[in-house]
Amino acid sequence: MKIGVIGAGQLGRMLALAGYPLGLRFVFLDQGNDTPGEQVGHIIRGAFDDPAALAELAKQVDLITFDVENVPVDAVRGIAKQRPFLPPVEALGASQDRLDEKTLFRKLKIPTPEFAAVDSLQDLQAATNRIGIPGVLKTRRLGYDGRGQYFIRKAEDVEKAWSTLGTVPLIYEGFVNFSREVSIIGARSTRGEVRCYPLAANTHSEGILRHSIAPYNNARLQKSAETYLKRLMKHFDYAGILTIEFFVQRGQLIANEMAPRVHNSGHWTIEGAQTSQFENHVRAILGLPLGSTAAVGHSAMVNFIGAMPTLEQILRVPGVHFHSYGKEPRPNRKLGHCTITATSAIARDRALRALMKLKVS
Ligand code: AMP
Numbered sequence: 001m002k003i004g005v006i007g008a009g010q011l012g013r014m015l016a017l018a019g020y021p022l023g024l025r026f027v028f029l030d031q032g033n034d035t036p037g038e039q040v041g042h043i044i045r046g047a048f049d050d051p052a053a054l055a056e057l058a059k060q061v062d063l064i065t066f067d068v069e070n071v072p073v074d075a076v077r078g079i080a081k082q083r084p085f086l087p088p089v090e091a092l093g094a095s096q097d098r099l100d101e102k103t104l105f106r107k108l109k110i111p112t113p114e115f116a117a118v119d120s121l122q123d124l125q126a127a128t129n130r131i132g133i134p135g136v137l138k139t140r141r142l143g144y145d146g147r148g149q150y151f152i153r154k155a156e157d158v159e160k161a162w163s164t165l166g167t168v169p170l171i172y173e174g175f176v177n178f179s180r181e182v183s184i185i186g187a188r189s190t191r192g193e194v195r196c197y198p199l200a201a202n203t204h205s206e207g208i209l210r211h212s213i214a215p216y217n218n219a220r221l222q223k224s225a226e227t228y229l230k231r232l233m234k235h236f237d238y239a240g241i242l243t244i245e246f247f248v249q250r251g252q253l254i255a256n257e258m259a260p261r262v263h264n265s266g267h268w269t270i271e272g273a274q275t276s277q278f279e280n281h282v283r284a285i286l287g288l289p290l291g292s293t294a295a296v297g298h299s300a301m302v303n304f305i306g307a308m309p310t311l312e313q314i315l316r317v318p319g320v321h322f323h324s325y326g327k328e329p330r331p332n333r334k335l336g337h338c339t340i341t342a343t344s345a346i347a348r349d350r351a352l353r354a355l356m357k358l359k360v361s
Pocket residue numbers: 113136143144145146147173174175176177181204207208256257
């Protein structure tokens with residue numbers, strides 16, 4: 001069985017590494033040079049909307065999935081008719097536009113920050129009047145890892161925000177004064193079996209995930225998060241891994257965004273859960289029985305962004321699991337991560353502090 005993956009980033013690489021023991025083979029489509037995916041699978045070099053490259057991918061594989069969200073939905077509708085294409089194209093489309101995504105959340109009664117579409121300075125002024133300041137102006141499409149965002153903290157920021165981002169369709173969101181950020185990750189198979197991982201608590205800075213701890217034990221929030229995730233899965237007749245990122249404000253979940261793919265805040269599951277998100281994604285899209293999502297101990301995952309400690313430094317940390325993506329260092333680029341699984345939350349927090357203290361070069 002050969003699986004085609006659109007996008008050959010680190011997520012695709014980890015999918016392949018999880019799939020090989022199951023006897024699967026992987027073919028990637030990506031136009032980048034020196035991608036993490038090609039270290040572990042065959043690569044077809046081409047843009048995500050290149051019809052010839054997509055046709056070649058469909059020819060070579062039995063089933064197609066993706067590891068990035070910016071796959072143009074119109075370009076892949078054709079191959080989605082030739083081969084099973086999972087997660088569904090509709091879920092991919094909804095995740096690409098923050099306005100569509102939040103409108104869907106609202107329709108499914110999943111709480112969101114207050115929001116408004118912004119296509120002009122007048123719209124932005126009306127939105128800030130109705131929703132209030134502070135708030136965040138975001139591009140509707142192609143925003144990730146904090147790109148395409150402007151925090152409006154005072155009335156004078158409104159025009160500056162508009163002149164910085166105003167060339168593309170935007171969304172204005174009320175600022176959520178959250179106590180923490182959490183994410184729920186779950187798998188749904190083509191047979192309708194669903195399993196959810198324990199919540200992870202995530203720390204971002206400059207819009208990029210820095211570290212996660214899991215499980216974040218809060219039975220009430222876990223139950224609400226699973227309810228919302230299952231609602232979304234049912235809506236899309238979903239198959240694969242689905243993620244929702246939430247803010248926690250006054251003990252309630254407020255959805256920020258969804259990702260129809262394996263997620264950085266689930267990397268801890270490779271060593272910290274009975275079955276990793278990567279293996280469960282593969283099982284789910286192939287209609288195989290899902291593996292247990294139970295946590296094994298207490299995990300901390302730290303991203304290396306822009307620069308990394310040396311291998312020697314990392315491997316000196318007792319019990320560390322290191323994943324280097326084999327990428328050239330560049331500012332804000334995710335180069336690798338490491339996870340520690342401890343027997344208690346106290347030991348995990350100690351390990352997290354040790355990991356964060358590692359000097360990068
Ligand atoms: P996003 O690109 O939407 O995932 O946003 C990246 C990060 O910016 C989030 O993880 C939050 O830390 C912060 N952020 C985004 N939207 C809001 C909001 N409405 N209120 C407060 N913080 C936000």
